[in-house]
Amino acid sequence: MTVISVPTDFNAEDLYVDLRPIVGHALFLKCEGFNFAGSIKLKAATEMVAAAEWNGILKPGSVLVESSSGNLGVALSILAASKGYGFLCVTDARCNLSARRFMEAMGGQVHIIAEPAAEGGLLGARIAHVRALCAADDRYVWLNQYTNGDNWKAHYRTTAPAIARRFPRLDVLFVGAGTTGTLMGCARYFRELHRQVRVVAVDSVGSVTFGGEPGRRMIPGLGTSVRPALLDESYVDDLVFVEEADTVRACHRLARRGFLFGGSTGTVVSGAVKWLARHEGQDLTAVAIAPDLGERYLDTIYQTNWLHALYGEDVLDPDELAADLRSV
Incomplete structure (x- = not known):
């Protein structure tokens, strides 16, 4: 029995979803939304x-x-x-x-x-x-999450060590880029641990974080319109950009398998699958960090009228949703 007195005393640190049956790759999704705030x-x-x-x-x-x-x-x-x-x-x-x-x-x-x-x-x-x-x-x-070093230190001290304990032979880690706190904390940890873990950042198209052209972004969470002061690209081994329509499709495909995740998670999963597809044939163990759950997106990502107004009526093609994430 778990008994707590303050909300921060509870967080499901070691919960992973094996996405291999869905995406066809050895990809484990670290779920960070099972706490009283619902997110990492x-x-x-x-x-x-x-x-x-x-x-x-x-x-x-x-x-x-x-x-x-x-x-x-x-x-x-x-x-x-x-x-x-x-x-x-x-x-x-x-x-x-x-x-x-x-x-x-x-x-x-x-x-x-x-x-x-x-x-x-x-x-x-x-x-x-x-x-x-x-x-x-x-x-x-x-507190200024965009410049505060304690932002990335939180993940250096908790998130990254938890992954290292569960996956001692980890090859690649996929991390979404917002303020880049999670990204920098995990990347620094694995770099200093002297382990050959490739850290892949996942960003939204329209974000300027990595020098891209600014564009419309309607899904909150990942991506920025101001380059994060915390970011040090020397710690990032690779980068994947994801269109918001692909974020939406990833979320809905996961939901069709019973997993309701948020927009940031859909972006990370979509980016991870794209990267793994380009490295087909390599025997890789991969982890992606799922920052959030999907309940807060029921009126947006999971609402048909909202989707059609922003991304067109074919954003959720029934034939595509019947397929698995290999087509992302």
């Missing part, structure tokens, strides 16, 4: 808050403020509620309604930015709004 972001939030408390930045009466597309905001709202801090999330219209309602249920506030900045898009505008809030009221504490 609870790890980074916990590490950043603990460091801020240790350094005396967070104290009674503080109000946490953060720019987030959803999942980190949810995680911070849980921590703020459990520790007695205020919380304000600055986001934009791409943030799922369920995530916004979750943060409000925890007692947090949500500010939605509608107009993109001339440089940096909606993310740039969100960050500018956070800076203005902090300048106007010294109660606000911005």
